[in-house]
Amino acid sequence: MTKEEALKTYFGYDAFRGGQEPVINALLSGRDALAIMPTGAGKSVCYQIPALLLPGITLVVSPLVSLMRDQVTQLVQMGVPAAFLNSSLTFKQYLLALSRAKEGRYQIIYVAPERLETEGFLDFACHANISLVAVDEAHCISQWGQDFRPSYLNIPAFLEKLSRRPPLGAFTATATPEVREDIEKLLGLQDPLRVTTGFDRKNLYFEVREPADKRLELLELVRSRPDQCGIVYCSTRKAVEEVCGLLQEAGVSATRYHAGLEPEERQRNQEDFLYDRARVMVATNAFGMGIDKSDVRYVIHYNMPKDIESYYQEAGRAGRDGLPSNCILLYSGRDVRTAQFLIEHGESREELDAETAERLRERDMQRLRKMVGYCRTRYCLRQYILQYFGETAPDTCGTCWNCLHNFEEVDVSREARAILRCVIETGQHFGVSVIAETLCGAETDKVRKYHMDEEDTYGLLRDLTQKEVRDRIRFLIDEGVLALSPGPYPVVLLGERAEDAVLGGLYMRTVKEERPAARRPIPEELDGAQAELFGRLRALRAQLARRQGVPAYAVFSDKTLRELAVVRPRTIDELRSVSGIGDAKARRYGKQFLAELSAFED
Missing domain, CATH: 1.10.150.80 (HRDC domain)
Incomplete structure (x- = not known):
């Protein structure tokens, strides 16, 4: 059977997608491969086709139980003998699956990285005819990746213990150039074929909103899509509980998923979503990796993620079938503070020395700043994402919210000088909101408490709303004219380019005219x-x-x-x-x- 025949016979497709065929050819010829393909681009086909054509067993190292279960279910539906070995199996089930594996009854076996070092599995692997090893979510091996897992570092040692080193394929959807180098080095890839198909998912529509009331905004978004499946991501377990309760009270068929639930409930809720018994899944980032539900029509981020990698991976769970789907992020300044807190007080990394842990924390903060930049940019959202991952992209895509709206360049030099003067006058001791309240002449508790109404700049920009002033402050921060101090309660400081505000000529992009119908065009509906x-x-x-x-x-x-x-x-x-x-x-x-x-x- 040829690879084309296998694709048609088992998967029902007439042609390979971009990047798949060269990776398959490399692995079939015994060459290592590193494939960077976005979510929904068909990474699994790159190792499943070789698994069907090679004589022995293909091992797929995968980080999550849900990913393995879903992949195996689909393979069995296609007539491919496959199994998984992970902690979800009872000891008796595990022994039975391992016994069948030794009998050669499976062509593909999914295994958790922690399992590679166990005595029973090692004994099986050393005596089995393993023709290919595929490492999924390969970015997990890098300390600079967004989801570092120390167990991935054991993969090279496992390969050395095999009687013969099979070709090794490494696959991931999100990896910066630095992380790609780490994957290649730490896995010990030998003269690998390197394939990057591009991160652009043309069927996805991107939008960032900054609503006054997130709850009302979310209800409007979900209610306007009553027959569609969607995922709502929240940054904390508490937010998941609140948002799921909000949707359920509004009559929405919703369920929840986070690490604080009992395993049985997580599994039940996940299956309710996969089997369409619940239309909306409200979850933390613990949900979704490897979930191949193709008809998710929208992904809404109720809170901003900590980095672009996480956002793009989670947003990419929409529209895996190639049909138009929406990715909408509901942004607020509180999200930034929450993300900073999670970085500062997240899981301790006991396996790392203090210096490395501090470097990783600073790298996480850099990623957070890039994520905030995405939420604030007035330019093409798609271009922002693609450039982050090292790709060149046109200035406009014509399909994200920013590109579908009419912007104009507004001279904000006058406002910039007023803001700079206020920051200097108040000693660089206050945050964005207090500076905006002062300049707008607001009569708030904080203004009175700190006697801001006695400053010369009080009310200097009363012709603007507080939101408009906050937008200009954030623009000046992005431009380096101003800066924010580190920590959970940042204050506005002078930036490296503060003199530019004095010189003038600062232009900011603002929405000129709303276009109510400005949404990604949907293809012709069925008659x-x-x-x-x-x-x-x-x-x-x-x-x-x-x-x-x-x-x-x-x-x-x-x-x-x-x-x-x-x-x-x-x-x-x-x-x-x-x-x-x-x-x-x-x-x-x-x-x-x-x-x-x-x-x-x-």
Whole structure:
């Protein structure tokens, strides 16, 4: 069987996506490979196809139980013998799976990195014919990655203990150039093929909002999408509880996920979301890695993440099927303080010396500043993300909120001089809000407490709103005219470019005119008959999924059902021509779907 035949037979696709084929060719020829591909770009196919064609076993090192379970479920649906070995199995289940592995009954085995050093698994691995090792989420091996896991450092030692070193493939969705170098060095990749397909997900629409009331904004966003699946990310367990309760009280079918829940509830809630029993998942960043639910139409960040890597990975869980999907971040200054607190008081890294731990903390702070920059930029959001990951990008994408709105360059030199004067006059002792209140002539408790109403700059910018002044202060911070002190309660300081405010000529981008219809254009909707048929096919899919105890998307994706509703195949052969329908699925579900299509025609 060729790789093209395997792709069609098992996955139901006629052609490889960008970057997949060279990685597959390298691994099949025995060469190591490093693949950087965004979420939803098909990284798993890069090692699953070689696993089907190579004679022995492929080991996939993966960090999360949910990732393994989901991948194995889909492989079994496609007719591929696969299993996972991790802590979710009872000891008896683990021994049974290991025994079957020794008998050669699996082509692909997913394993947690911690398992590599156990005596029983090592004994199996040293006697098995391992033809390929794939390391998923490879950024976890780097201390400079956003999700460092010390257990990943044991992978090279495990490979040395094997009787023969198989080719090694390393895969990740988010890695800066520095992290890529770390992956290659620490895993000991030998003359690897390096493939970076690009981080751009053209089907995703990006937007940052700064609402006065996040709760109301979130309710509006979710209620406007009643039939869509979505994920709402929060930065803390407490926020997850509050937001999930808010949605449930509003009649939204929502569930929750965070590390403070019992494992049984986490598993149950995750399955409710995967099986469409709950339309919205409210979660911390503990949820989502490896969850291959293809029909997530929106990801809303209720709180700003700590770094661009985390944001893009989490946002990328929308639209994995390639259909238009929304990524919306609800930003507030409080998010910055929360993120700073989590960095300062996060999990202790006992395995690191004090100097390294401090360097990592400072690196986390640098990442946070980049994340804040994303939330504040008036320029193309897509360009900001792509440039962060080392890619060149056009000035405008035409599909993010910033590009779809009409901006103008406004001279803020007058306001900048007033702000600078206020900061100097008050001794560089106050935060953004107090400076804005003072300049706008507000009569607040803090203004009275600190006698700010006695300053010469009190009310100097009363022609602007406090939000407009805060926006200008943040612009000056981004430009280096001002700076913020470190710590949980930052105060406004003079920046390296403070003299620029005196010289003038400072221009800030502001929204000139709102365009109510400015949203990412949705492709043509299915017509009346097609939409009705699509609904019937979804109902059939749900029925078959419940009967087999698998998520609906493991039967067919929404994209496949839409194509079925348009093409309306009449035979099994015609059915196989539809994207996403391989031989195993055609045999398993073909008759039922053809019968439904035929009944609709009648």
